[in-house]
Amino acid sequence: MVYVRKYGCPDMFITVTTNPNWKEITDHLLEGQHPHDRPDLLVRVFRLKLKQTMHALKNGCLGSVDAWLYNIEFQKRGLPHAHILLWMSRGSKIHPCMINAAVSAEIPDKNQDPELFTIVTSHMVHGPCGALNPNAPCMKGGKCSKQFLKPFVKDTEMGTDSYPKYQRRDVQSGGNCTVKKLVGQNIP
Structure with missing residues (x-):
């Protein structure tokens, strides 16, 4: 304090x-x-x-x-x-317009940077939880306590709680890719 x-x-x-x-x-x-x-x-x-x-x-x-x-x-x-x-x-x-230069919440392109893709998909993809894995450690009262799935966001914006909502574009809006993580599966 x-x-x-x-x-x-x-x-x-x-x-x-x-x-x-x-x-x-x-x-x-x-x-x-x-x-x-x-x-x-x-x-x-x-x-x-x-x-x-x-x-x-x-x-x-x-x-x-x-x-x-x-x-x-x-x-x-x-x-x-x-x-x-x-x-x-x-x-x-850092101002909101500068956040994307320092933080990315998108999956890297597997063809452009295969090493970074492997690191991110192996260590930084949450889940599976919810109906796919109701016994996951994050599950509390039948819901993910980490607030996943996160919504897609076209551009980074500051949330009302002062936490940024990072740019997470879906593939149709210019995002690189999506991955599915199954119970017991290591990606990729």
Whole structure:
């Protein structure tokens, strides 16, 4: 609350999550070991990556920062992740028209960037939940607690709650593609 009193609402909220398949982790596993067998290694690599991220953020990779704050939590699977809040300097504040340059909520084109397509579809696609998977962890009272499915939005706009509604065009409106994620299926 002290930060909000002094700097106002934060301009950016960034989450950094451990990927147990990071090369820095998998290269140091002994034969027969899995990443969850080495919490010491998971935490050490996460800490180094977070330190690199914070160094880049504080040194202007997204613009000039007036203040920053982060909190580290552990997921149910034991993987650390960090929530980072940034208060940007006046000249570096992001306006709604600039959001698409920093954030994309669309599936990358598989032909133009196959590596990014694989990363996004493997790690960042929610589901399945709802009628397809009523036992999914996100299901509360028969509905997805994460408010999925998100509606298609032609252009990024600021929501009434100050959260942006990111551009998510359907294929007919110029979006790259859609993917379907089935129970137990890894994409692609």
